[in-house]
Amino acid sequence: MTRLAEKIDISELAAPGVRELTPYQPGKPIDELKREYGLDDVIKLASNENPLGASPDVLRTISDSLSELSRYPDGNGFVLKQALCKRFDLEPSQITLGNGSNDVLELIARAFVTPDNEVIFSQHAFAVYPLVTRAIGAKAVMTPASAWGHDLDAMREAITDRTRLIFIANPNNPTGTWLSKPALHDFLKQIPPHVLVVLDEAYFEYAADPMMGVADYPDGLQWLAAFPNLIVTRTFSKAYGLAGLRVGYAVSHPEVGDYLNRVRQPFNVNHLALAAAATALTDTAHLQRSIALNAAGLKQYYAAFDRLGLDYIPSAGNFVTVKVGAAAEINEQLLRRGIIVRPVANYDLPEHVRISVGSEKENQRCIEALEAIRQTP
Numbered sequence: 191m192t193r194l195a196e197k198i199d200i201s202e203l204a205a206p207g208v209r210e211l212t213p214y215q216p217g218k219p220i221d222e223l224k225r226e227y228g229l230d231d232v233i234k235l236a237s238n239e240n241p242l243g244a245s246p247d248v249l250r251t252i253s254d255s256l257s258e259l260s261r262y263p264d265g266n267g268f269v270l271k272q273a274l275c276k277r278f279d280l281e282p283s284q285i286t287l288g289n290g291s292n293d294v295l296e297l298i299a300r301a302f303v304t305p306d307n308e309v310i311f312s313q314h315a316f317a318v319y320p321l322v323t324r325a326i327g328a329k330a331v332m333t334p335a336s337a338w339g340h341d342l343d344a345m346r347e348a349i350t351d352r353t354r355l356i357f358i359a360n361p362n363n364p365t366g367t368w369l370s371k372p373a374l375h376d377f378l379k380q381i382p383p384h385v386l387v388v389l390d391e392a393y394f395e396y397a398a399d400p401m402m403g404v405a406d407y408p409d410g411l412q413w414l415a416a417f418p419n420l421i422v423t424r425t426f427s428k429a430y431g432l433a434g435l436r437v438g439y440a441v442s443h444p445e446v447g448d449y450l451n452r453v454r455q456p457f458n459v460n461h462l463a464l465a466a467a468a469t470a471l472t473d474t475a476h477l478q479r480s481i482a483l484n485a486a487g488l489k490q491y492y493a494a495f496d497r498l499g500l501d502y503i504p505s506a507g508n509f510v511t512v513k514v515g516a517a518a519e520i521n522e523q524l525l526r527r528g529i530i531v532r533p534v535a536n537y538d539l540p541e542h543v544r545i546s547v548g549s550e551k552e553n554q555r556c557i558e559a560l561e562a563i564r565q566t567p
Contacts, residue, residue: 240431245476263461283444291425291438307354339367366505371408395429397506487547
């Protein structure tokens with residue numbers, strides 16, 4: 191093995207775009223922090239997970255589905271697609287299922303982008319956008335943010351003949367900013383037909399609910415008939431509490447969906463995920479409890495940050511990004527107190543951390559820890 195390694199430069203074998211990448215860094219797992227610091231009591235507020243978890247109906251569905259684990263899942267996801275069609279008035283040909291919405295984002299890039307193309311996304315936008323772009327070898331075009339969010343004028347001006355995709359997160363992760371219905375609709379009307387717009391609505395269920403008080407928040411599905419170059423992606427990982435099962439989907443023009451399904455791996459969504467997601471769609475009571483808890487949690491954070499004199503970015507998601515100053519040091523002190531948040535220096539936000547909304551008790555523990563750290567000389 192040693193002799194072989196001496197003769198081969200592995201980096202020369204890797205695709206050029208892959209050589210430039212660094213792996214996506216997820217939030218630190220609870221068990222890992224317990225091992226590292228010898229802690230027994232740890233809370234995780236780093237990955238925007240639903241503190242209520244999956245609904246009891248979903249857990250029963252999973253239990254009932256365990257006997258079928260020896261069989262491959264339905265590769266076409268018939269039952270889940272039918273549930274989505276009923277819920278959102280869609281046709282099955284418009285839907286592409288994925289192993290989380292990240293999977294669908296990668297499918298879109300693989301199906302429509304070549305190394306000769308350019309892909310546009312915003313500063314402070316989701317890290318997966320540049321990752322999938324560079325992995326394919328396409329040119330990544332990052333436009334400057336405006337007030338922590340997408341500058342649609344800058345994105346439109348960045349379009350060239352080589353542009354193939356524009357990624358827009360609404361609301362955006364990690365900043366929580368959102369685009370209004372009039373602004374986004376006007377933007378879509380100005381996009382040339384050779385450019386596909388991917389509207390990433392991972393936090394749609396939170397942002398769209400009146401409890402959140404998000405003004406003029408749009409529903410991208412309503413524009414699909416008018417804009418065949420629009421693709422909307424959503425997930426069951428956030429408001430529905432199914433992050434561990436990894437299931438998301440894209441909704442698009444049927445012809446776009448056809449090409450996405452040509453590059454989709456067979457059985458990319460597992461049997462339990464398909465069954466759980468179909469049930470989750472019907473459990474509106476659990477969804478409403480999740481949204482209500484989130485809205486209350488954001489108010490809890492905002493009030494505390496105002497009291498502590500901490501600047502934060504108002505959010506339409508289930509998290510808030512707050513400026514704490516020496517973010518790496520603050521993060522380390524929080525970890526030692528058994529609290530996992532998300533530093534966002536890799537998003538050009540070196541003085542901020544992103545904090546997920548947990549239970550009221552978890553939120554309060556994080557707030558008290560931040561207050562104690564700020565009072566420490």
